[in-house]
Amino acid sequence: MKSRAFLAAVLAAALAVPTVARAADEMVFASWGGAYQDAIRKAWLEPFAKATGAKVDEDTGPETAKIKAMVETKSVSWDIVTAGGGGLMRGVAQGLFEPITADMVKQDDVIEGARNPYGVPSEIFSTLIGFSTKAFPAGGPQPKTFADFFDVKAFPGKRTLPDKPETVLEAALLADGVPAVEVYATLSTEAGMKRALDKIAALKPSVAVWWSSGAQPVQALGAGDVVMALGWNGRFQAGMDSNLPIAMSWAQQIPQVGYFMIPKGAPNKATAVKFLNFILKPEINAELSRHVAYGPATKGAWAHIDAARAERLPSTPERLKNALFLDIEWWAKNGAKATEAYTAMIKG
Amino acid sequence: MTIPDGFPLSAARLLRRHAGWLGIAPLAALLVIAFAVPVVSLLRLSFGEAGFTLEHFVRIATVPLYRSVLLTTLTISVLTTLLCVVMSYPVAYLMATVGPRMRAALIVVVLLPFWTSSLVRTTAWIVILQGNGILNRLLMGIGLTSEPVAFVYNLSGVLIGMTHVLMPFVVLPLYAALRGLDLSTVQAAEGLGARPATVFFRIVVPLTAPGAVAGATIVFMNALGFYITPALMGGPAQTMISQMIADNVGRQLDWGFAAALSTVLLGATLVLFVLFQRVFGLDRLFAGGGGTKSGEPFRLTSRGRTAGGLFGAVMGFAVAVFLIAPILVVFPMSLGSSPFLAFPPTDLSFKWYVSFFENSKWVGALVRSLEVAAVTVAGAVVLGTAAAIGLDRIGPRWRRVLETVFVLPMIAPVIILAVGLYYLFAPVGLVASIWGLAIGHTVLAAPYVFITVRAALKTFDPNLELAAIGLGAPWGTMARRILVPVILPGILAGAVFAFITSFDDVILALFLTNIRTRTLPKLMYEGVAHEIDPTIIAAAGLIILVTVLVLALDLVLTRKRS
Numbered sequence: 001m002k003s004r005a006f007l008a009a010v011l012a013a014a015l016a017v018p019t020v021a022r023a024a025d026e027m028v029f030a031s032w033g034g035a036y037q038d039a040i041r042k043a044w045l046e047p048f049a050k051a052t053g054a055k056v057d058e059d060t061g062p063e064t065a066k067i068k069a070m071v072e073t074k075s076v077s078w079d080i081v082t083a084g085g086g087g088l089m090r091g092v093a094q095g096l097f098e099p100i101t102a103d104m105v106k107q108d109d110v111i112e113g114a115r116n117p118y119g120v121p122s123e124i125f126s127t128l129i130g131f132s133t134k135a136f137p138a139g140g141p142q143p144k145t146f147a148d149f150f151d152v153k154a155f156p157g158k159r160t161l162p163d164k165p166e167t168v169l170e171a172a173l174l175a176d177g178v179p180a181v182e183v184y185a186t187l188s189t190e191a192g193m194k195r196a197l198d199k200i201a202a203l204k205p206s207v208a209v210w211w212s213s214g215a216q217p218v219q220a221l222g223a224g225d226v227v228m229a230l231g232w233n234g235r236f237q238a239g240m241d242s243n244l245p246i247a248m249s250w251a252q253q254i255p256q257v258g259y260f261m262i263p264k265g266a267p268n269k270a271t272a273v274k275f276l277n278f279i280l281k282p283e284i285n286a287e288l289s290r291h292v293a294y295g296p297a298t299k300g301a302w303a304h305i306d307a308a309r310a311e312r313l314p315s316t317p318e319r320l321k322n323a324l325f326l327d328i329e330w331w332a333k334n335g336a337k338a339t340e341a342y343t344a345m346i347k348g
Numbered sequence: 349m350t351i352p353d354g355f356p357l358s359a360a361r362l363l364r365r366h367a368g369w370l371g372i373a374p375l376a377a378l379l380v381i382a383f384a385v386p387v388v389s390l391l392r393l394s395f396g397e398a399g400f401t402l403e404h405f406v407r408i409a410t411v412p413l414y415r416s417v418l419l420t421t422l423t424i425s426v427l428t429t430l431l432c433v434v435m436s437y438p439v440a441y442l443m444a445t446v447g448p449r450m451r452a453a454l455i456v457v458v459l460l461p462f463w464t465s466s467l468v469r470t471t472a473w474i475v476i477l478q479g480n481g482i483l484n485r486l487l488m489g490i491g492l493t494s495e496p497v498a499f500v501y502n503l504s505g506v507l508i509g510m511t512h513v514l515m516p517f518v519v520l521p522l523y524a525a526l527r528g529l530d531l532s533t534v535q536a537a538e539g540l541g542a543r544p545a546t547v548f549f550r551i552v553v554p555l556t557a558p559g560a561v562a563g564a565t566i567v568f569m570n571a572l573g574f575y576i577t578p579a580l581m582g583g584p585a586q587t588m589i590s591q592m593i594a595d596n597v598g599r600q601l602d603w604g605f606a607a608a609l610s611t612v613l614l615g616a617t618l619v620l621f622v623l624f625q626r627v628f629g630l631d632r633l634f635a636g637g638g639g640t641k642s643g644e645p646f647r648l649t650s651r652g653r654t655a656g657g658l659f660g661a662v663m664g665f666a667v668a669v670f671l672i673a674p675i676l677v678v679f680p681m682s683l684g685s686s687p688f689l690a691f692p693p694t695d696l697s698f699k700w701y702v703s704f705f706e707n708s709k710w711v712g713a714l715v716r717s718l719e720v721a722a723v724t725v726a727g728a729v730v731l732g733t734a735a736a737i738g739l740d741r742i743g744p745r746w747r748r749v750l751e752t753v754f755v756l757p758m759i760a761p762v763i764i765l766a767v768g769l770y771y772l773f774a775p776v777g778l779v780a781s782i783w784g785l786a787i788g789h790t791v792l793a794a795p796y797v798f799i800t801v802r803a804a805l806k807t808f809d810p811n812l813e814l815a816a817i818g819l820g821a822p823w824g825t826m827a828r829r830i831l832v833p834v835i836l837p838g839i840l841a842g843a844v845f846a847f848i849t850s851f852d853d854v855i856l857a858l859f860l861t862n863i864r865t866r867t868l869p870k871l872m873y874e875g876v877a878h879e880i881d882p883t884i885i886a887a888a889g890l891i892i893l894v895t896v897l898v899l900a901l902d903l904v905l906t907r908k909r910s
Contacts, residue, residue, distance in 0.1 A: 057863075208498075215880045242688055343584065
């Protein structure tokens with residue numbers, strides 16, 4: 001029994017040796033697996049392979065730490081990796097990504113807040129309020145703004161917030177009456193940071209869960225452990241699609257951008273560039289939102305999205321009017337300190 | 349007198365003197381190459397990546413958050429260890445005093461939590477413990493409380509989750525120690541009129557302490573490195589240092605600071621470990637059963653249970669229920685159709701089981717996991733056993749040093765080892781191969797075998813070895829006929845621990861495998877930041893089912909043979 005397993009192991013190891021010779025058009029795409037990667041495969045990878053004849057391989061787990069290890073040991077096996085703005089900026093700071101110039105990929109159609117010289121935006125997702133329709137049924141008062149989220153008198157009940165400060169500090173200042181355009185300037189001052197932390201500290205007695213995984217707020221809302229959550233629109237939407245008693249408020253939101261990058265030393269850079277141009281074509285760009293409730297980051301894509309689908313997406317021109325984009329440069333500069341202060345506040 | 353005829357005297361003496369080192373060398377070599385080199389190359393970043401600096405340590409010392417996290421880590425680890433020991437006694441007692449079939453069932457109950465991935469375990473616990481969870485509905489239903497009790501997202505949640513999964517490390521050695529207890533000692537005490545409590549505290553505890561201490565050491569060192577359970581079942585006040593290390597390695601990409609935190613953790617643990625050795629003595633730490641082996645093993649006598657024994661048995665049963673509870677909710681949960689896990693499920697469906705078998709990635713990952721675990725168990729058992737046997741045959745000073753050195757992989761943060769191994773393996777093409785992963789797992793698993801075999805060796809009488817060799821038996825024959833049978837329980841316990849170490853690892857797999865070589869835990873964690881794919885619950889259900897079936901079949905076959 002054991003010897004057979006061992007034999008199988010030997011065989012598997014022999015098969016796992018990567019092939020050295022590569023066909024002309026090949027590409028390895030690495031993302032986070034699960035439903036997200038399934039959506040990307042259907043919307044973009046398979047159509048790209050079909051349209052160009054390129055062979056697209058997939059991998060999973062593009063941790064920034066692993067990209068760094070690959071780049072430094074010159075063993076990069078990925079051509080496209082995906083990350084949020086935070087991962088992008090940290091990678092850029094360590095020189096892990098190829099710059100993407102206008103000659104390589106034309107990004108004129110990408111909306112202002114989403115452009116970056118090292119990444120092509122793949123989608124927009126939002127942090128916003130999700131609430132239990134059992135606690136706040138239609139017809140009665142329902143929470144709308146971040147101010148409502150922090151108002152335990154008008155909307156009593158337990159809350160859940162992320163255990164990391166990104167989006168929470170912003171929401172706290174917006175709730176405290178700071179205009180959107182001044183949020184990051186305020187956070188950059190010591191008094192402003194304290195103002196945000198104090199606002200959250202005041203809410204602490206009503207916080208039942210500080211979540212670390214995007215599935216948690218939906219689980220907590222669905223189980224009735226909390227009545228309101230600061231979480232991601234795609235997750236709330238999935239809960240609503242499974243008939244959990246949840247609704248979201250689009251009145252105020254903090255959108256973030258997901259990016260595709262080319263790691264430095266990628267073996268098939270040319271194909272990767274071709275792929276990035278492919279997904280920015282308006283009709284192709286619109287495809288992803290068919291499979292997952294993330295909005296396109298281009299203006300042209302909206303011509304190919306009908307009203308029913310747009311209803312589920314965070315980046316409609318209408319909804320972006322009430323949005324404060326997460327400032328990834330601010331977080332790259334102040335993230336470590338802010339995380340330290342935030343963790344100390346919620347821990348203490 | 350102990351040297352066989354025709355064997356050159358000097359060569360024999362030379363071999364005798366160095367035979368110990370021969371056993372130690374393979375594990376020592378593995379740990380130098382695949383542990384010390386990669387870990388030290390990362391830890392030195394704590395003194396700066398370009399030039400020498402102490403800024404990372406200054407930050408740890410001056411920002412109060414880090415001191416408080418370190419203190420929290422130690423507190424949670426100590427509490428978990430105490431809970432594990434206290435709760436293990438009744439279970440071990442129950443195991444020692446019931447019939448063989450009941451005992452087999454109890455062993456399954458104790459080991460099953462190990463078999464389910466940490467992600468599945470914590471998910472099941474949350475379903476049981478949350479505000480509107482099974483336990484609170486039960487408590488409110490029978491009127492014990494009118495408000496839901498907060499069991500989870502706080503200290504109690506972390507302690508429940510960690511004690512649940514770490515308890516087997518104490519139960520098994522404790523059970524062995526209890527079996528080694530001489531029944532006549534207990535009978536003598538009872539005959540002299542000792543009450544059950546007196547028997548327990550004056551006889552059972554002192555004589556089984558070495559087994560409990562060995563288990564407690566493993567639990568404590570394991571607990572220090574936990575971060576998935578506290579992240580999911582605790583609140584912010586339970587942030588542990590490994591969470592911060594992983595965050596700084598993976599998310600913040602601040603490897604210098606992560607290395608500094610790891611250095612502080614390693615240093616603190618080593619100091620504690622050495623102090624512990626001073627107080628308790630090395631021999632006690634690694635000793636297995638207490639007492640001499642001449643008497644009848646501890647069991648239930650014909651006089652039945654005393655009042656204290658009955659109390660112990662009831663408590664043992666309660667702890668067994670605690671151990672099996674999350675496993676019991678996994679099955680019903682896996683039969684729902686909603687992607688959001690609920691108990692009881694709103695409808696009945698085999699959707700997630702179909703998804704498991706339809707998608708080759710799940711079956712492939714399971715097979716890969718078993719392959720890696722098989723190689724790991726083989727490697728860890730051979731290296732760990734050889735080192736444990738060899739250690740008895742070298743000088744006491746070296747023995748003391750090596751005993752500490754060989755358990756180091758248990759306390760070093762796994763993510764540090766994972767990153768270090770990537771740099772080591774990438775140039776030689778071992779990343780993305782199951783061999784690289786198996787080597788990494790062997791580094792983590794061999795210490796368990798080493799400890800359990802060391803404990804078993806304490807009950808081995810070296811005179812037996814001398815007698816056998818004196819009677820002309822070659823060393824190999826002596827080992828096969830005398831040594832191995834005695835230490836076999838230790839080897840088996842170590843093999844189980846080694847299997848689990850490999851089968852539940854996510855972090856090494858994250859760095860050392862790709863989509864073709866990924867293991868089941870890695871696949872389970874994919875996309876977990878966004879959603880939990882209920883297929884993992886089905887996967888866990890299948891693994892439990894197969895385990896129980898194999899053990900049941902074994903029980904049936906054993907009965908037929910006898």
